[in-house]
Amino acid sequence: MKAVWxxxxxxxxAKRRQGWLTPKHHLLSWVLSFELASRHYPDTCLITDDxxxxxxxxxxxxxxxxxxxxxxxxxxxxxxxxxxxxxxAYAAQEExxxxxxxxxxxxxxxxxxxxxxxxxxxxxxxTPYGASFYRPESLEYDIRRHGGWMPEEFxxxxxxxxxxxxxxxxxxxxxxxxxxxxxxxSAIRFIEHPDNQLAWQxxxxxxxxxxxxxxxxxxxCLAYHxxxxxxxxxxxxxxxxxxxxxxxxxxxxxIGYTHLVAESKRDPQLSIYLExxxxxxxxxxxxxxxxxxxxxxxxxxxxxx
Numbered sequence: 273m274k275a276v277w278x279x280x281x282x283x284x285x286a287k288r289r290q291g292w293l294t295p296k297h298h299l300l301s302w303v304l305s306f307e308l309a310s311r312h313y314p315d316t317c318l319i320t321d322d323x324x325x326x327x328x329x330x331x332x333x334x335x336x337x338x339x340x341x342x343x344x345x346x347x348x349x350x351x352x353x354x355x356x357x358x359x360x361a362y363a364a365q366e367e368x369x370x371x372x373x374x375x376x377x378x379x380x381x382x383x384x385x386x387x388x389x390x391x392x393x394x395x396x397x398x399t400p401y402g403a404s405f406y407r408p409e410s411l412e413y414d415i416r417r418h419g420g421w422m423p424e425e426f427x428x429x430x431x432x433x434x435x436x437x438x439x440x441x442x443x444x445x446x447x448x449x450x451x452x453x454x455x456x457x458s459a460i461r462f463i464e465h466p467d468n469q470l471a472w473q474x475x476x477x478x479x480x481x482x483x484x485x486x487x488x489x490x491x492x493c494l495a496y497h498x499x500x501x502x503x504x505x506x507x508x509x510x511x512x513x514x515x516x517x518x519x520x521x522x523x524x525x526x527i528g529y530t531h532l533v534a535e536s537k538r539d540p541q542l543s544i545y546l547e548x549x550x551x552x553x554x555x556x557x558x559x560x561x562x563x564x565x566x567x568x569x570x571x572x573x574x575x576x577x
Contacts, residue, residue, distance in 0.1 A: 273387050273445070274369040275313035277306065277336075280343045280357030281323035291375070293543040296565055298374075299332060300550045301532075303557040305374045306334050312381035313370065319343060319361040331564035332557060340364070350472070352479040353463055355486060362444065363456035370445035375537055380528030382443070382513060389511035391446035391494070393439040394531065395520045396512065397487065401431035406438060406488050407481070414475055420468040423458045429492035437495075438487040440520075442531040443513065451505045455493040459485040 284298075292298040310316050318328060318336040321343040328334050342364060343357045361371060370382065370392075386392045399406060408426070415422055431437075446452060462468070463485055472478055490510075497505035513529060514520040524530065536542055551558045 273313055274315045274317055274365070274367060275309050276317045276319065276361055276365065276369050276371045276445075277302075277374060278319040278343070278357045278361035278371065279321075279324040279328065279374070280346055280355075281321050281327070282346065282349070283351040283354040285323070286351040291537050293538045293540065295568075296561060297537070297543050297546055299327070299561040299564065300546050300558070301374050301537075302328055302334065303332060303550050303554055303561065304377055304546065305372060306336070307554055307557070309372050309376075309378045312378060317369075319357070319364060321346065321357075327564065331567075332560045334557070353482055353485075354479055355482050356460065356463060358441070358486060359456045359460050363453045363460065365445075365449045365452065367449065368445070368447045369449070370443055371441075373442050373531070375532040376442045377530040377532075378528065379530065382529075383527070386445075386511055386513070389446050390448040390508045391444075391452060391490075392511040392513070393444045393490070394442040394512065395440050395514040395517055396491075397438045397440050397517060398435040399438075401434055401436050404436050405480070406436055406484055408436065408484055408488060411471075411475075411481060411484055414471040415468060418468070418471040418474075420471050421462075421465045423462055423489070423492075425458065425492040425496040426462065426489060428496055429488075430495075436488065437491045438483070439490045439510065440517075441487055441490070442533070444490075448505070448508050451493070451497075451508045454505065455490055458493065459489045462489070 292301065306316070314337070316337045317340070318338070319340045319342055320328065321341060324343065325339060325341060329336070329339060343360060346357060346360070349356060358371065368387065372378070402409065408429070412422065412427070475481065494508065494510055497503040497508060500506050514523060520531070532542065
């Protein structure tokens with residue numbers, strides 16, 4: 273199974289999605305995520321742009337097996353769509369793979385059963401319809417108000433028992449790359465469709481909408497096609513690292529899986545641990561991180577001079 277990472281640099285430059293306590297900890301996370309996962313999955317791939325390659329390849333020297341600069345195509349995209357590069361990376365895969373976010377650390381390999389799964393993700397996310405941070409009802413209202421376009425899977429998606437179901441994509445992958453490509457391209461078209469641009473312009477906090485396109489759209493595509501007569505994806509199902517968010521909290525340490533979500537990436541104590549681990553176990557890369565940051569600082573001072 274191929275291990276894939278992706279980095280679209282524009283949101284970092286726009287300072288929309290740094291996430292980490294400092295730029296140093298962002299770099300350290302890449303070292304730890306790559307070094308741990310590549311022990312289990314030596315066939316590695318980075319999908320990025322020129323700036324991402326300058327940082328991770330030229331700067332840190334991470335030895336990805338292959339590097340694609342396909343995300344240069346996103347140069348004119350709105351950085352509010354901060355993870356659209358992940359969708360492009362999913363759509364590009366033609367063999368069984370796992371895409372790993374740089375805040376995911378695989379101390380142990382993923383459960384062996386996932387290597388044969390049609391599709392897998394970290395865990396399902398279930399939230400009350402109408403009170404969910406996903407806000408699909410708000411998005412649908414704005415699309416209809418502006419005469420925009422929605423994928424049929426999104427338009428037909430219904431909450432089950434009052435709850436919306438989405439998929440946490442800290443890791444995502446599978447063997448049915450045809451289905452994953454279909455889902456990712458549908459989500460990309462949803463974002464990029466010309467008839468939707470007025471709706472996006474008017475939406476506040478649209479950077480928060482991205483989880484709809486990545487995580488809820490995956491659930492919507494699965495729900496729409498499973499068991500549907502005539503669909504080429506009628507037999508596609510999803511498996512999980514954890515069966516629920518609660519299981520992820522209680523079982524992650526036992527299987528050697530760490531995902532630093534949301535504000536945990538800015539936790540001072542966890543940031544100290546991250547730095548200590550990389551400095552101790554990967555001193556060469558730790559020094560490369562420090563050297564890269566120093567060069568960036570000097571370059572910034574020259575620009576200001």
